[in-house]
Amino acid sequence: MNHELEGKTAFITGGGTGIGRAAADALAAEGCQVTVAGRTEDTLRETVDAIVAAGGVARYAVCDVTDEETVREAVALAAGPSDRLDIAVNSAGIDGGNDDHVLAEYPIETVDAMLATNVRGMFLSMKYEVERMAAAGSGSIVNISSGAGLTGIAGYSGYSASKYAEIGLTKSAALDYGHLNIRVNALCPGLVNTPLIAAMVDENPELHEKLVASHPLGRIAEPEEISDAILWLSSARSSYVTGIALPIDGGYTAG
Numbered sequence: 001m002n003h004e005l006e007g008k009t010a011f012i013t014g015g016g017t018g019i020g021r022a023a024a025d026a027l028a029a030e031g032c033q034v035t036v037a038g039r040t041e042d043t044l045r046e047t048v049d050a051i052v053a054a055g056g057v058a059r060y061a062v063c064d065v066t067d068e069e070t071v072r073e074a075v076a077l078a079a080g081p082s083d084r085l086d087i088a089v090n091s092a093g094i095d096g097g098n099d100d101h102v103l104a105e106y107p108i109e110t111v112d113a114m115l116a117t118n119v120r121g122m123f124l125s126m127k128y129e130v131e132r133m134a135a136a137g138s139g140s141i142v143n144i145s146s147g148a149g150l151t152g153i154a155g156y157s158g159y160s161a162s163k164y165a166e167i168g169l170t171k172s173a174a175l176d177y178g179h180l181n182i183r184v185n186a187l188c189p190g191l192v193n194t195p196l197i198a199a200m201v202d203e204n205p206e207l208h209e210k211l212v213a214s215h216p217l218g219r220i221a222e223p224e225e226i227s228d229a230i231l232w233l234s235s236a237r238s239s240y241v242t243g244i245a246l247p248i249d250g251g252y253t254a255g
Helices: 018-029 041-053 068-079 108-136 157-180 195-203 206-213 223-234
Strands: 009-013 033-038 057-062 087-090 139-144 182-189 245-248
Touching (some): 009 018, 018 033, 018 041, 018 087, 018 139, 033 041, 041 057, 068 108, 087 223, 108 182, 157 182, 157 245, 182 223, 195 206
Parallel strands (some): 009 033, 009 087, 033 057, 087 139, 182 245
């Protein structure tokens, strides 16, 4: 590791598992002081313990991203006494599970839950992240969207809509804050080997073959392949990049 982010502060929502945890591990390994946030204290503690055991600096905040006050408090904790936040990774999100529906039959409660977490949650997180970054005159925000934010998916209209909205938030914020040297970008993964996907496959073993076949590279991604891109977008190596929605999807959206 080059420790190119030595001394930087980073805040990661959804940091207890999956892409969020991989991002926390990668940023801490590069010297960041990491704060992970999420709803499940046990998984957050596991992330922090692993980072500390590896010689990094980390802490956690129990936080429901749909609740403005807990988001405000979690970002304040991440900023610390200096009230400075350099990097934010907004990875908290939910999907529609393993049960697809045509639009007219899509459960309203599922749509509401995804809009609350994926869109409102990302909006609230960015609201308090950019406040710190604007005061410092720099910062990088990486939003985790999905390939479903770049193309429609039959049976998942609600999920796809929430992911398109995340990209809209990303692009608008990039325009709002570019003059303050705050860069805002989105990553759009295909399927990633996370506990969420593992649970879906366990419930429906035939799903795994279908998921793999939908990716031209013939496999789904590992979380570390997404965190590599997060590192790039968080560092000075991407200093002229803002407002993008970058697919990391094994060719899923190429067709």
